Amino acid sequence: MDIVPSHILLSNTDVQLTVAKDHREARLKTQLDSIKNNYDYIFIDNPPALGWLTLNSFTASDQVIVVVSPGYFELDSLVQLSKTLEEVREFYNPALKLLGFLFTMSEPTINTSVSLQVLRQTYTSKVLNTVIPRNTDLRDAHFNKTDIFTFAEQSKAAKAYDKLIQEIFLNEPIKDEQTTQV
Numbered sequence: 693m694d695i696v697p698s699h700i701l702l703s704n705t706d707v708q709l710t711v712a713k714d715h716r717e718a719r720l721k722t723q724l725d726s727i728k729n730n731y732d733y734i735f736i737d738n739p740p741a742l743g744w745l746t747l748n749s750f751t752a753s754d755q756v757i758v759v760v761s762p763g764y765f766e767l768d769s770l771v772q773l774s775k776t777l778e779e780v781r782e783f784y785n786p787a788l789k790l791l792g793f794l795f796t797m798s799e800p801t802i803n804t805s806v807s808l809q810v811l812r813q814t815y816t817s818k819v820l821n822t823v824i825p826r827n828t829d830l831r832d833a834h835f836n837k838t839d840i841f842t843f844a845e846q847s848k849a850a851k852a853y854d855k856l857i858q859e860i861f862l863n864e865p866i867k868d869e870q871t872t873q874v
């Protein structure tokens with residue numbers, strides 16, 4: 693596995709791309725195309741903004757996973773995101789697919805249950821069955837610079853991410869009652 697970290701200089705890239713003339717949406721795709729056969733999967737983490745960096749990522753990708761936390765503004769932003777995905781399909785990458793919405797930071801609160809309910813009503817089959825709970829083990833794993841499986845294999849977060857891997861890669865839909873507990 694190779695990891696390419698971000699860099700502080702990337703903070704200026706969005707502005708530079710705004711004034712760039714040639715294929716400013718496809719810079720990342722051009723680079724990835726030359727190495728992508730060396731990998732089974734390439735994951736690109738995106739900033740929480742729909743600027744040129746994210747458009748580059750959408751242009752280079754086959755599928756998009758949208759991570760959603762509970763909250764009104766989080767749900768509201770999905771409308772804009774859906775429009776952006778439509779535009780990317782129209783102008784840059786017709787084959788781009790929405791793999792699904794991944795609900796995370798789930799807690800036993802009304803806010804969580806209402807948000808998840810609204811998400812499922814609005815996007816129905818596009819909401820992944822696996823739900824990631826809010827779990828401090830994740831924060832602690834990051835703090836210890838390791839992954840959740842190494843840090844706390846039996847934690848709720850590790851089990852949830854394990855289910856997510858099954859759902860996405862082994863194409864095994866997980867039953868709701870197994871996954872929506874927080």
Ligand SMILES: Nc1ncnc2c1ncn2[C@@H]1O[C@H](COP(=O)(O)OP(=O)(O)OP(=O)(O)O)[C@@H](O)[C@H]1O
Binds near residue numbers: 738828832
């Ligand atoms: N399910 C979770 N439960 C508890 N803490 C979490 C969970 N997921 C992430 N965190 C913690 O929340 C913080 C932010 O997580 P992360 O960087 O994944 O969020 P992000 O939305 O990608 O942030 P950004 O918008 O800055 O990219 C980190 O400290 C991480 O350890």
Ligand SMILES: [Mg+2]
Binds near residue numbers: 738
């Ligand atoms: Mg992030």
